[in-house]
Amino acid sequence: MKAGFLQFKPEFGQPAKNSGKVRSLLKDRIFDLIVLPELANSGYLFSDKSELEHCSENPFTGEFTGCLKEICAEKNCHIVSGLCERDGDLFYNSSVLVYPDGRIKVYRKIHLFDSEKKWFAPGNMELEVHEISGKDYRNVKTGMMICFDWIFPETARTLALKGAQIICHPSNLVMQYCQKAMFARALENHVFTITANRIGKESNGGDELTFTGESVILNPKGEYLFKGSAGKEEYAVTDIDPDEALNKFVRPSNNLFDDRRSEFYKL
Numbered sequence: 159m160k161a162g163f164l165q166f167k168p169e170f171g172q173p174a175k176n177s178g179k180v181r182s183l184l185k186d187r188i189f190d191l192i193v194l195p196e197l198a199n200s201g202y203l204f205s206d207k208s209e210l211e212h213c214s215e216n217p218f219t220g221e222f223t224g225c226l227k228e229i230c231a232e233k234n235c236h237i238v239s240g241l242c243e244r245d246g247d248l249f250y251n252s253s254v255l256v257y258p259d260g261r262i263k264v265y266r267k268i269h270l271f272d273s274e275k276k277w278f279a280p281g282n283m284e285l286e287v288h289e290i291s292g293k294d295y296r297n298v299k300t301g302m303m304i305c306f307d308w309i310f311p312e313t314a315r316t317l318a319l320k321g322a323q324i325i326c327h328p329s330n331l332v333m334q335y336c337q338k339a340m341f342a343r344a345l346e347n348h349v350f351t352i353t354a355n356r357i358g359k360e361s362n363g364g365d366e367l368t369f370t371g372e373s374v375i376l377n378p379k380g381e382y383l384f385k386g387s388a389g390k391e392e393y394a395v396t397d398i399d400p401d402e403a404l405n406k407f408v409r410p411s412n413n414l415f416d417d418r419r420s421e422f423y424k425l
């Protein structure tokens with residue numbers, strides 16, 4: 159199957175512009191699964207709650223996800239995207255998996271980074287895997303985690319133990335460790351990982367952040383199938399065989415899951 163990422167710069171506070179941008183960058187592209195960055199509808203650096211109110215949405219009825227649904231239906235594909243989600247009075251740093259038939263699965267970031275704690279409620283849902291199927295792939299288990307979740311190896315491990323073959327990882331990284339560390343997340347779990355990181359700078363309320371780009375796709379051997387550039391918009395798709403992630407042997411006598419000694423991991 160063809161799976162990869164779209165690396166770009168979401169415009170802060172401009173969900174309609176951002177959905178238009180996604181639509182135009184994916185025009186004429188053919189893929190089965192594409193991952194977009196974290197908070198792709200809203201941008202990242204908030205300084206006031208009113209900014210969140212303005213650009214967040216309900217994933218099931220919102221306009222940004224509505225646009226993603228249209229793209230998925232037109233192309234018979236799947237999109238995973240970061241989303242600034244509103245649920246009543248609470249905001250979540252979420253990720254959605256959009257199916258060609260319009261279904262939507264939601265994950266809410268569990269490990270909030272730095273000032274995100276000021277704006278977002280921490281994720282309150284189980285890490286889950288979801289099956290996706292297309293013309294030449296069936297029941298491929300995919301999981302979602304968001305940006306800083308990478309530094310807690312339990313996140314990717316839990317998804318892998320639940321059967322994830324591909325971990326989709328929308329990101330707004332500001333440090334450069336993650337792109338290197340995804341080698342370990344992919345290898346230790348024998349899964350494909352797709353980290354879609356944003357590019358560009360944001361300044362707001364006296365703060366400034368530069369996002370590091372360099373989105374990466376890895377296979378279950380920990381090999382980099384694609385490394386994006388630091389500062390350019392980039393679309394990258396690789397042909398992968400998700401069944402490679404079903405084999406958990408690293409040596410003929412070592413199986414990553416069967417050899418776990420969970421009785422010694424208790425605290």
Ligand code: ACM
Nearest residue numbers: 271305306330331
């Ligand atoms: C991050 O979690 N956005 C660094």
